[in-house]
Amino acid sequence: MIRIQRVTHKSEFNQFFALPSRLYANDPCWIEPLGIERAEHLSSKNPASDHIQWQAWIALRGDEVVGRITAQVDSLHRQLHGADTGHFGMIEAIDDEEVFKTLLDAAHTWLKDQGARKITGPFSLNINQESGLLIEGFDTPPSALMNHGKPYYASRLEQQGYGKAIDLLAYWMRSDAVHFDPVLSKLMERARRKVHIRTLNRKDFANEMQTLRRIFNDAWEQNWGFVPFTEHEFGEMGAQLKLLVPEDMIHVAEIDGEPCAFIVGLPNINEAMSGLKGRLLPFGWAKLLWRLKVKGTRTARVPLMGVMQKHQFSQVGPIIALLLIEALRKAFLKRNIEALEMSWILESNTGMRTILERIGATPYKRYGLYEKQL
Incomplete structure (x- = not known):
């Protein structure tokens, strides 16, 4: 018999967070997240908690934890997409249909009590955090702030009546293999007369971050499932x-002195965390800082990028994105970063996908978002 346990006490949270390390014990691609970071993620220290209400559960067979899940409602999502929306996330479980059914039934019941009639996910906790269920790319480790998963997860969700909502793609690109063909190079050279690319002004960091927030929220507003970043979230x-992040790994594009686009490169923290087993004590913190600040990582991820809507469909819009990628590539080469992940990209974003594939990027991971009517 599988029983469900609402997570409310510290001991239950410890069980919730410990489950993945057991499930992926023999998976060479698994990177154990930092325990302290995961604990803060499901706490008031997560700035998204200002607008997200959530509940977590563990599934047990006897005294053994065999699954976990969260359910959540996001007031900002409901303002934009309907008051009957809800989400699930952080799902991990053994390969057992009954376990998945028990977990999802608990999430469904809670969400119905919150007025939800449609559920999408997985999100941890919303679309601006870890999103999607890995469905392609199990043979490589996840990059920073991206999910890993088990190959059977998708079929277990589908058994419970879930269907595809949309897929998210991660692109892989070698820094020394980025290629701007003659036509693109000519267009980029011409655009430089109008578009100015600069690094972030660290002396005015707080205001700069809010500028990036305004660009991102404008750029992504029409995308599937969009939820705006709040000032609190972007401040954190x-x-x-x-x-x-070094200052030369954050670049801003300006037209006539007005910021209109940006890109952020993040050293691959997962690469630096390998072997720490999620622990910063007693010596993990020293190893992590040394790997990030002294040794440096050989891979990176671009987690944030945006071009304001008024430029997206203009002739210069795609070129702005290329100029930002070019600027970031130079910083990567300078720091001996050999490859980067661009993620995530909506499968429907054919414009960005075309740009990335034209300059040498390859889609190598796919994450599925699923939905169900309750």
């Missing part, structure tokens, strides 16, 4: 970026 993100 800025504190992390200031600590982890």
Whole structure:
């Protein structure tokens, strides 16, 4: 018999967070997340908690934890997409139909009590955080702030009546293999007369981050499932970026002195965390800082990028994106970063996908988002 347990006490949270390390114990691609970061993610320290209400459960067979899940409602999502929306996330479980049914039934019941009639996911906790269920690319480790998964997860969701909502793609690109063909190079050279690319002004960091927030929210507003970043969320993100990201890995594009686009490159923290087993004590923190600040990572991820809507469909819009990628590539080569992941890209974003594939990027991971009527 499988029983469900609502997660409310510290001991239950510990069980919730410990499950993945057991499930992926023999998976060479698994990167154990930092325990302290996961604990803060499901706490008031997560700035998204200002607008997200959630509940977590674990599934047990006897005394053994065999699955976990969260359900959540996001007031900002409901303002934009309907008051009957809800989400699930952070799902991990053994390969057992009954376990998945028990977990999802608990999430469904809770969401119905919150007025939800449509559920999408997985999100941890919303679309601006870890999103999607890995369905292609199990043979490589996840990049920073991206999910890993088990190959059977998708079929288990589908058994419970879930269907495809949309897919998210991750692109892989070698820094020394990026190629701007003669036509693109000519267009980029011409655009430089109008478009100015600069690095972030660290002396005015807080205001700069809010500028990036305004660009992102405008750029992504029409995308599937969009939820805007709040000032609080981007402020907290800025504190992390200031600590982890060198200034030449954040670039802003301006036209006539007005910021209109940006790109952020993030050293692949997962690469630096390999072997730490999610622990910063007693010596994990020293190893992590040394790997990030002294040794450096050989891979990176571009988690944030945006071009404001008024430029997206103009002749210069795609060229702005190329100029930003070119600027970031130079910073990567300078720091001996050999390859980067561009993620995630909506499968429906044919414009960006075409740009990336034209300059040498290859889609190598696919993440599925699923939906169901309750």
